[in-house]
Amino acid sequence: MLxxxxxxxxxxxxxxxxxxxxxxxxxxGVAIGGIIWLLSQFHAPPWLLIVLAGVWxxxxxxxxxxxxPLRQRRWRYDIREEEIxxxxxxxxxxxxxxxxxxxxxxxxxxxxxxxxxxxxxxxxFTAAAxxxxxxxxxxxxxxxxRLIAEWxxxxxxxxx
Amino acid sequence: MTRKARRRLHxxxxxxxxxxxxxxxxxxxxxxxxxxxRHGFSWTDILVPLAALIYxxxxxxxxxxxxxxxxxxxCLVVEEGVFVRKKRSIPLERIxxxxxxxxxxxxxxxxxxxxxxxxxxxxxxxxxxxRAISREExxxxxxxxxxxxxxxxxxxxxxxxxxxxxxILFTLSMKEVWVASLTSGGALGVVAALCAFLSQFSDFxxxxxxxxxxxxxxxxxxxxxxxxxxxxILLAAYGVAxxxxxxxxxxxxxxxxxxxxxxxxxxxxxxxVSVPVDRVQGVVIHENWLRRFFGYASVSIIHAGGALDxxxxxxxxxxxxxxKHRIVPIVQACLPEYRLDVPFCPLPQRAKSRYMLRPLYxxxxxxxxxxxxxxxxxxxxxxxxxxxxxxxARRYQAAGWALSSRQLTLRSGWFRQTTTYMLKHRxxxxxxxxxxxxxxxxxxxxSAAVMPLGTRARVVDMDEEDAASIYRWLQGKRRNQx
Numbered sequence: 001m002l003x004x005x006x007x008x009x010x011x012x013x014x015x016x017x018x019x020x021x022x023x024x025x026x027x028x029g030v031a032i033g034g035i036i037w038l039l040s041q042f043h044a045p046p047w048l049l050i051v052l053a054g055v056w057x058x059x060x061x062x063x064x065x066x067x068x069p070l071r072q073r074r075w076r077y078d079i080r081e082e083e084i085x086x087x088x089x090x091x092x093x094x095x096x097x098x099x100x101x102x103x104x105x106x107x108x109x110x111x112x113x114x115x116x117x118x119x120x121x122x123x124x125f126t127a128a129a130x131x132x133x134x135x136x137x138x139x140x141x142x143x144x145x146r147l148i149a150e151w152x153x154x155x156x157x158x159x160x
Numbered sequence: 161m162t163r164k165a166r167r168r169l170h171x172x173x174x175x176x177x178x179x180x181x182x183x184x185x186x187x188x189x190x191x192x193x194x195x196x197x198r199h200g201f202s203w204t205d206i207l208v209p210l211a212a213l214i215y216x217x218x219x220x221x222x223x224x225x226x227x228x229x230x231x232x233x234x235c236l237v238v239e240e241g242v243f244v245r246k247k248r249s250i251p252l253e254r255i256x257x258x259x260x261x262x263x264x265x266x267x268x269x270x271x272x273x274x275x276x277x278x279x280x281x282x283x284x285x286x287x288x289x290x291r292a293i294s295r296e297e298x299x300x301x302x303x304x305x306x307x308x309x310x311x312x313x314x315x316x317x318x319x320x321x322x323x324x325x326x327x328i329l330f331t332l333s334m335k336e337v338w339v340a341s342l343t344s345g346g347a348l349g350v351v352a353a354l355c356a357f358l359s360q361f362s363d364f365x366x367x368x369x370x371x372x373x374x375x376x377x378x379x380x381x382x383x384x385x386x387x388x389x390x391x392x393i394l395l396a397a398y399g400v401a402x403x404x405x406x407x408x409x410x411x412x413x414x415x416x417x418x419x420x421x422x423x424x425x426x427x428x429x430x431x432x433v434s435v436p437v438d439r440v441q442g443v444v445i446h447e448n449w450l451r452r453f454f455g456y457a458s459v460s461i462i463h464a465g466g467a468l469d470x471x472x473x474x475x476x477x478x479x480x481x482x483x484k485h486r487i488v489p490i491v492q493a494c495l496p497e498y499r500l501d502v503p504f505c506p507l508p509q510r511a512k513s514r515y516m517l518r519p520l521y522x523x524x525x526x527x528x529x530x531x532x533x534x535x536x537x538x539x540x541x542x543x544x545x546x547x548x549x550x551x552x553a554r555r556y557q558a559a560g561w562a563l564s565s566r567q568l569t570l571r572s573g574w575f576r577q578t579t580t581y582m583l584k585h586r587x588x589x590x591x592x593x594x595x596x597x598x599x600x601x602x603x604x605x606x607s608a609a610v611m612p613l614g615t616r617a618r619v620v621d622m623d624e625e626d627a628a629s630i631y632r633w634l635q636g637k638r639r640n641q642x
Contacts, residue, residue, distance in 0.1 A: 002592065002628045082635075083635060089593065091595055091596075092595040092605075093594050093595075094591055094592070095592045095593070095631065096589055096590070096591045097589060097590045097591075097631055097634050097635060098589045099588075099589075101585075102587075102588045102589070126588045126589060127464065127588060127611045127612075128588035128589060128609040128611055128612070128616075129588065129609060131589070
């Protein structure tokens with residue numbers, strides 16, 4: 001319906017998201033393992049333990065193996081003089097349009113994982129919400145941040 | 161500019177502040193006392209509450225002493241803080257809205273409380289409350305704010321604002337107040353408050369014994385009594401909600417003063433809310449099914465400040481209850497930029513089955529289980545399912561959208577039909593979303609966001625092309641059309 005002509009985010013995003021997913025799976029694995037151990041102390045029926053372990057397996061596979069490439073493939077962004085156009089979402093494809101005149105400020109963000117792969121995210125703030133474009137190459141993120149700040153100012157002047 | 165001397169609030173502010181603090185403290189203090197006096201009562205048990213009480217009293221007086229305010233033609237300056245001194249200076253033209261309240265304490269001293277909203281900034285210091293100032297002073301401050309705004313907008317018209325009376329645009333008759341209270345959905349809120357209240361006292365009420373009793377009654381023939389009990393609690397809650405609403409909406413008056421909409425209301429607590437027209441982000445019309453049946457609706461305006469009205473943040477009630485044919489002229493007079501009489505486009509026929517089936521996704525299993533557990537009579541519950549289908553069809557019919565060169569309008573819901581009117585230059589973002597199932601049927605969900613955080617209107621299952629046309633409408637070349 002709405003063909004997107006924008007650019008994809010870095011393909012290294014898949015690796016970063018897989019690592020994040022693995023860390024989350026590790027944490028939830030410890031939690032679920034603890035619960036299973038507790039339950040087994042109280043002689044819970046074995047099928048319950050198997051179900052719990054199964055739930056953990058499924059969520060680990062979804063977050064580490066299945067979702068990251070789908071997410072990366074769906075992500076598109078396009079930054080034009082008058083608006084920011086974003087496409088994302090796995091289950092539901094979402095297209096978001098933010099008029100440049102509504103942008104209040106822009107952030108470049110970088111966690112330890114992103115830094116390791118030379119990536120950064122930018123977050124665009126309007127008075128209504130924050131919109132994040134994740135996992136861009138460092139220089140690209142900084143260039144976009146400056147560009148958006150510049151254009152947002154121009155659009156604001158024209159709007160007033 | 162000559163700056164007026166710094167001033168203190170009327171001393172009744174101490175009492176008003178104390179009253180509020182004590183109300184917050186009373187439950188925790190009672191709990192502490194009760195916990196302490198479990199093994200017999202001794203004077204040490206009241207030590208903690210006494211200390212807290214004295215501390216609050218001293219702090220109340222000190223913070224009153226330290227709180228000063230002043231303003232000139234451009235700025236309101238507030239100094240406060242007992243240990244950490246804080247000085248805030250607020251440009252008058254930045255003030256988004258002013259609400260004037262008369263609480264019980266303020267009434268006793270013949271003063272008012274003024275609550276000032278500025279643009280919601282990230283620091284969370286968007287508001288100032290002057291707890292007790294004289295009525296004339298409040299009026300003077302309001303006039304200064306209006307003048308400052310006026311000056312900021314058009315420096316070419318420096319003429320002072322005339323003090324003439326402004327025509328009343330909307331009032332509620334006593335009968336309408338009554339109907340509005342009767343048909344409001346506030347009863348659920350009261351029930352929630354009751355639950356919260358009861359949970360505070362869970363230490364004192366022997367819930368476990370109560371539950372055991374209820375269980376034994378339930379297994380006997382007493383379930384009708386319990387149903388009756390629940391029903392009467394609900395009815396009582398409804399009654400309380402009615403009274404609350406009547407107090408809230410009594411002598412409701414809407415005026416337009418120059419570029420500001422002023423809404424005055426309330427019976428025990430008189431309140432006046434002023435909203436500058438250029439801070440209005442949208443108009444919302446709510447019609448719950450009961451009011452719609454009698455041809456009534458309610459109108460709110462979305463406002464880019466905090467919760468001036470005590471309602472949900474960002475919405476101010478303009479008309480709590482109004483005959484539908486009167487809405488257009490009232491809004492036209494208050495906010496001439498908005499067009500309410502737009503023709504709505506319906507959703508495509510192929511969306512209907514999705515609307516009808518949607519409630520069944522989450523209803524079928526619980527209803528089926530309940531019907532099975534309580535058979536044979538529980539089978540009557542199965543009638544809920546066709547009812548859900550019917551409501552889905554009604555929801556499908558209610559939903560719609562309208563687009564003009566400057567305005568987007570979205571409508572959805574049946575129990576509480578909500579129509580949101582948004583101007584193009586107020587839209588913060590538009591989102592078109594489609595799941596795989598929607599894409600297969602060439603449908604999409606549209607949502608539009610306006611200013612206070614999280615305010616958005618949504619229509620599910622529009623024609624894909626229509627959603628795309630709204631998206632393109634906000635894209636590029638905006639200024640050529642506007």
